[in-house]
Amino acid sequence: GAGVSQSPRYKVAKRGQDVALRCDPISGHVSLFWYQQALGQGPEFLTYFQNEAQLDKSGLPSDRFFAERPEGSVSTLKIQRTQQEDSAVYLCASSTSSYEQYFGPGTRLTVT
Amino acid sequence: ELKVEQNPLFLSMQEGKNYTIYCNYSTTSDRLYWYRQDPGKSLESLFVLLSNGAVKQEGRLMASLDTKARLSTLHITAAVHDLSATYFCAVDDLTGNQFYFGTGTSLTVIP
Numbered sequence: 001g002a003g004v005s006q007s008p009r010y011k012v013a014k015r016g017q018d019v020a021l022r023c024d025p026i027s028g029h030v031s032l033f034w035y036q037q038a039l040g041q042g043p044e045f046l047t048y049f050q051n052e053a054q055l056d057k058s059g060l061p062s063d064r065f066f067a068e069r070p071e072g073s074v075s076t077l078k079i080q081r082t083q084q085e086d087s088a089v090y091l092c093a094s095s096t097s098s099y100e101q102y103f104g105p106g107t108r109l110t111v112t
Numbered sequence: 113e114l115k116v117e118q119n120p121l122f123l124s125m126q127e128g129k130n131y132t133i134y135c136n137y138s139t140t141s142d143r144l145y146w147y148r149q150d151p152g153k154s155l156e157s158l159f160v161l162l163s164n165g166a167v168k169q170e171g172r173l174m175a176s177l178d179t180k181a182r183l184s185t186l187h188i189t190a191a192v193h194d195l196s197a198t199y200f201c202a203v204d205d206l207t208g209n210q211f212y213f214g215t216g217t218s219l220t221v222i223p
Contacts, residue, residue, distance in 0.1 A: 033211070035211075035213075040215075040216075041215055041216070042116075042200050042202075042213030042214050042215050042216050043155070043200075043211075043213050044213070045210045045211060045212070048209045048210065055209060056209050056210060058210075059210070091154065091155070093155075099143065099160055099162070099208070100145075100157055100160050101145075101157070101211065102157070103147075103154045103155040103156075104154055105153065105154045106154050
């Protein structure tokens with residue numbers, strides 16, 4: 001079946017622009033996670049949803065980052081007033097349980 | 113904060129050789145995950161280890177977990193070029209809501 005999909009795959013934004021990154025989880029997966037992966041580093045947790053409820057947003061680096069999952073399926077990660085330090089790959093993962101997470105291909109964000 | 117350390121960070125090995133990647137973590141967790149990432153690609157799940165003493169094998173890779181030592185190993189047997197990738201271990205907090213990843217081990221297998 002279809003895996004986790006993310007769009008766009010690549011995004012170039014000028015400093016100060018707002019961006020929106022989309023994640024389509026595997027159908028039926030209750031849990032959805034967002035991660036930020038800087039070059040040469042492991043993914044770092046940003047936020048977690050169970051259905052439409054955002055249960056943990058402790059990893060969001062600033063109030064410029066905002067995530068939503070209004071109907072419990074598709075999720076959007078929004079970054080306002082992008083800064084150069086926001087340049088990274090943003091990974092989405094979904095899960096039926098708290099154990100195995102299935103990752104999407106990621107969105108590579110470059111802020112110029 | 114839960115910390116996960118991997119070593120080595122970079123590994124270059126010849127085809128046919130054996131080697132072990134180590135993953136240490138700082139706090140109590142009974143669940144340990146290994147992922148593979150190819151350049152420009154996403155993470156592919158390799159192993160999920162759910163209890164102390166768990167051992168899983170797939171092809172030339174074998175993973176084990178010692179929760180008392182807070183240590184997991186990923187053993188590579190008779191390496192082949194196709195195994196070249198970056199390998200990450202991760203642990204979750206006891207709620208299972210947050211995953212903490214190591215910095216990864218970049219493996220290059222040389223013919």
